Amino acid sequence: MQRExxxxxxxxxxxxxxLSDHLTSIRMRVxxxxxxxxxxxxxxxxxxxxxxxxxxxPFLFLRxxxxxxxxxxxxxxxxxxLVPLMAIGLGFDAVNGEHNRRTLSRILSQPxxxxxxxxxxxxxxxxxxxxxxxALWLLVVGLGLLLIGIPPGxxxxxxxxxxxxxxxxYAGVWLALxxxxxxxxRSAATAALITxxxxxxxxxxxxxxxxxxxxxxxxxxxxxTALGLQTPATAQLEQILARFSPSTLYAEIxxxxxxxxxxxxxxxxxxxxxxxxxxxxxxxxxxxxxxWPQMVGMIATAIVLFVIGYVIFQRQEVRA
Amino acid sequence: xxxxxIVAVAAAFAVLIAPLTTTFGLSAMAEDAPxxxxxxxxxxxxxxxxxxxxxxSTISLRLQNYDMTPERLGLSVTGVPVGWTATLLGGxxxxxxxxxxxxxxxxxxxxxDVPKNAAMGTQTITVAAQGNASNLQLPIxxxxxxxxxxxxxxxxxxxxxRGTSKSSFEYQLGIKNDSGKKLTVSLSAQGPQNxxxxxxxxxxTQELKAVPVDAxxxxxxxxxxxxxxxxxxxxxxxxARVAAEDASATADLAMTITGQPKxxxxxxxxxxSTRASAGKESTVPVIVTNIxxxxxxxxxxxGSTPSGWKxxxxxxxxxxxxxxxxxxVQASITxxxxxxxxxxxxxxxxxxxxxxxxxxxxxxxxxxxMWGIAGVGIIGVALLxxxxxxxxxxxx
Numbered sequence: 001m002q003r004e005x006x007x008x009x010x011x012x013x014x015x016x017x018x019l020s021d022h023l024t025s026i027r028m029r030v031x032x033x034x035x036x037x038x039x040x041x042x043x044x045x046x047x048x049x050x051x052x053x054x055x056x057x058p059f060l061f062l063r064x065x066x067x068x069x070x071x072x073x074x075x076x077x078x079x080x081x082l083v084p085l086m087a088i089g090l091g092f093d094a095v096n097g098e099h100n101r102r103t104l105s106r107i108l109s110q111p112x113x114x115x116x117x118x119x120x121x122x123x124x125x126x127x128x129x130x131x132x133x134x135a136l137w138l139l140v141v142g143l144g145l146l147l148i149g150i151p152p153g154x155x156x157x158x159x160x161x162x163x164x165x166x167x168x169x170y171a172g173v174w175l176a177l178x179x180x181x182x183x184x185x186r187s188a189a190t191a192a193l194i195t196x197x198x199x200x201x202x203x204x205x206x207x208x209x210x211x212x213x214x215x216x217x218x219x220x221x222x223x224x225t226a227l228g229l230q231t232p233a234t235a236q237l238e239q240i241l242a243r244f245s246p247s248t249l250y251a252e253i254x255x256x257x258x259x260x261x262x263x264x265x266x267x268x269x270x271x272x273x274x275x276x277x278x279x280x281x282x283x284x285x286x287x288x289x290x291x292w293p294q295m296v297g298m299i300a301t302a303i304v305l306f307v308i309g310y311v312i313f314q315r316q317e318v319r320a
Numbered sequence: 321x322x323x324x325x326i327v328a329v330a331a332a333f334a335v336l337i338a339p340l341t342t343t344f345g346l347s348a349m350a351e352d353a354p355x356x357x358x359x360x361x362x363x364x365x366x367x368x369x370x371x372x373x374x375x376x377s378t379i380s381l382r383l384q385n386y387d388m389t390p391e392r393l394g395l396s397v398t399g400v401p402v403g404w405t406a407t408l409l410g411g412x413x414x415x416x417x418x419x420x421x422x423x424x425x426x427x428x429x430x431x432x433d434v435p436k437n438a439a440m441g442t443q444t445i446t447v448a449a450q451g452n453a454s455n456l457q458l459p460i461x462x463x464x465x466x467x468x469x470x471x472x473x474x475x476x477x478x479x480x481x482r483g484t485s486k487s488s489f490e491y492q493l494g495i496k497n498d499s500g501k502k503l504t505v506s507l508s509a510q511g512p513q514n515x516x517x518x519x520x521x522x523x524x525t526q527e528l529k530a531v532p533v534d535a536x537x538x539x540x541x542x543x544x545x546x547x548x549x550x551x552x553x554x555x556x557x558x559x560a561r562v563a564a565e566d567a568s569a570t571a572d573l574a575m576t577i578t579g580q581p582k583x584x585x586x587x588x589x590x591x592x593s594t595r596a597s598a599g600k601e602s603t604v605p606v607i608v609t610n611i612x613x614x615x616x617x618x619x620x621x622x623g624s625t626p627s628g629w630k631x632x633x634x635x636x637x638x639x640x641x642x643x644x645x646x647x648x649v650q651a652s653i654t655x656x657x658x659x660x661x662x663x664x665x666x667x668x669x670x671x672x673x674x675x676x677x678x679x680x681x682x683x684x685x686x687x688x689x690m691w692g693i694a695g696v697g698i699i700g701v702a703l704l705x706x707x708x709x710x711x712x713x714x715x716x
Contacts, residue, residue, distance in 0.1 A: 113714070113715060114714070114715045115710055115714045115715070263660045263661055263662040264660040264661070268660060269658075271627055271628070272656075272658055272659065272660055274626040274627050275625060275626025275627075275629070275664045275665050275666070276626065276660075276662055276663065276664050276665075277662070277663040277664060277665055277682065280662060280663040282661055282662055283684070283686075285686075286661045286662075286686055286687060289661070289686075289687050289689065289691075289692055290661060290687065292691065292692050292695050293691060293695060295695070296695035296696075296698050296699055299699050299702070300698050300699055300701075300702040303699070303702035303703060303705070303706055304702055304705070306706070307702075307705055307706045307709045310706070310709055310710070310713070311709050311713050314709075314713035314714060314715055315713065
């Protein structure tokens with residue numbers, strides 16, 4: 001069957017309307033304040049810790065993101081919790097909300113295609129998240145400049161900028177998932193609960209579960225266990241399983257980007273370390289290459305999740 | 321035990337003998353004098369001396385009393401040529417009379433100031449001691465001569481030494497003062513340019529510029545010659561010179577410096593780092609320099625790398641590098657397939673006979689961009705799926 005017209009006509013209208021809705025909504029405001037305040041607290045702790053303990057460090061600026069001070073976790077660990085929350089908060093009632101308010105058919109009676117509606121909703125959510133994350137990033141850079149007093153080097157800026165992009169992609173994954181469930185479930189509450197449940201599962205439970213599953217599939221070799229070591233095959237399987245979770249991927253990318261001394265993200269044999277200059281930072285491009293498979297995984301996941309949501313939405317009965 | 325005992329006995333003897341010899345030396349005349357020699361004598365060890373015009377000299381005299389009652393003796397000097405000044409000194413002051421006790425002596429010295437224009441020839445000066453019972457006369461022949469024989473000699477014990485440019489050469493030199501008086505001898509040495517020379521005491525580190533030598537005595541000093549590190553192999557001459565007043569002596573010393581090759585490794589323009597992809601060969605130029613003083617022969621190049629790596633050199637050996645010359649060698653480094661990204665240390669070593677040098681090269685292993693392109697492909701496929709979905713399921 002031949003389609004007519006562009007899938008994107010009306011996209012701009014939907015996106016701008018959604019964007020203004022998001023930016024003026026109470027929900028968004030609460031989420032933003034939550035993120036900003038918690039981030040500030042983590043940043044303050046990091047700066048205190050850096051002032052107290054850090055000796056000479058060629059990547060002092062990156063320590064802003066990764067240093068933690070008890071009882072608060074570091075800025076990046078906060079982000080890895082809060083970014084999914086924000087994304088789910090923005091997306092869980094994107095489509096079923098329209099259903100429930102009975103506005104969907106009214107919108108679609110305008111010269112706006114269903115394609116454009118979903119694209120617009122997704123893009124608006126992503127832009128909203130991007131705006132707040134960029135603001136947050138600038139806040140961190142600015143406060144770091146102000147409180148540490150050391151200007152960041154070009155490589156530090158590059159690394160933290162790629163970190164920002166990756167965080168936006170990570171938000172995109174959860175936004176796509178929330179959008180998918182808002183298409184699948186008619187009740188917004190169900191969609192929210194299931195999305196949050198899935199988030200909890202992949203973020204907190206899956207890492208533990210992948211270890212257990214790996215041990216079931218490849219029982220540890222007693223010879224390694226006796227030495228207190230992990231069996232290489234088991235460790236490899238555990239990592240493969242753990243990488244199904246976007247939060248694992250995100251955590252690995254963050255480590256590679258913000259800690260330049262990271263040389264590999266998988267298990268390393270001791271023979272591979274022979275002759276290596278430990279503690280020598282990797283060039284920026286190499287760090288990105290190390291984390292590139294993870295980034296690809298996240299980007300592809302976001303696209304695939306969106307496409308699934310898109311296909312289901314296109315086949316749905318909207319006149320209800 | 322036995323040897324200890326012998327040493328103890330020997331030491332005891334030494335202690336016993338030492339005071340004996342000392343006494344013996346001091347009053348040899350008195351003790352050795354036969355009993356039938358009695359009287360008061362005016363004596364000099366050398367009653368005929370040679371002097372130079374324009375100089376002041378002293379002649380030592382002694383008044384000796386053997387078994388006689390002490391007596392006051394008036395002293396006088398006669399026969400002093402016109403223009404000369406003769407003074408009798410006792411205990412450092414001019415004296416006119418002396419009184420030796422029984423079996424003892426009084427030391428005197430006659431100081432002679434000889435004017436510059438004094439005529440050559442022999443003069444006789446008579447020193448007289450006049451007492452109630454004795455009338456003593458001592459004629460002293462003073463010969464004036466223009467040129468005295470050389471007063472200093474310099475004898476090296478080991479005049480020819482051998483070593484490398486890093487060693488220091490030490491010559492033992494004996495300075496003998498053959499003149500009639502104590503001299504302050506100044507020391508100097510002349511070597512090739514940039515050779516450092518210094519005189520020290522024989523057992524000591526204090527550097528000397530001059531050393532006093534008593535009349536008729538000799539003294540040993542040490543001449544230390546330090547060649548510059550860059551001194552080429554070869555024979556060198558050093559002239560040691562001692563001088564005092566108008567006398568001087570020289571000694572020719574020789575040293576042979578044997579050259580030594582010394583190797584140094586660096587990268588081109590001093591760069592000792594390179595990049596390499598895992599499993600792929602990369603070449604880095606290695607420059608071997610001989611900064612020594614002798615040519616280095618048959619230089620083998622080797623390298624030690626992390627396990628699983630390969631390193632080869634082209635050429636493997638360098639036949640010869642002349643001093644201050646260098647040769648470039650290509651090192652091919654292949655990291656193992658499994659190498660993870662980051663910096664590694666590889667040591668490159670060059671060894672000639674007995675001489676070697678090594679340098680660490682830092683190899684930055686980069687990961688292949690193959691997977692990066694594959695990743696872009698995966699994202700592209702995902703986007704294609706989306707475009708396909710839009711085309712297939714879009715509602716327009």
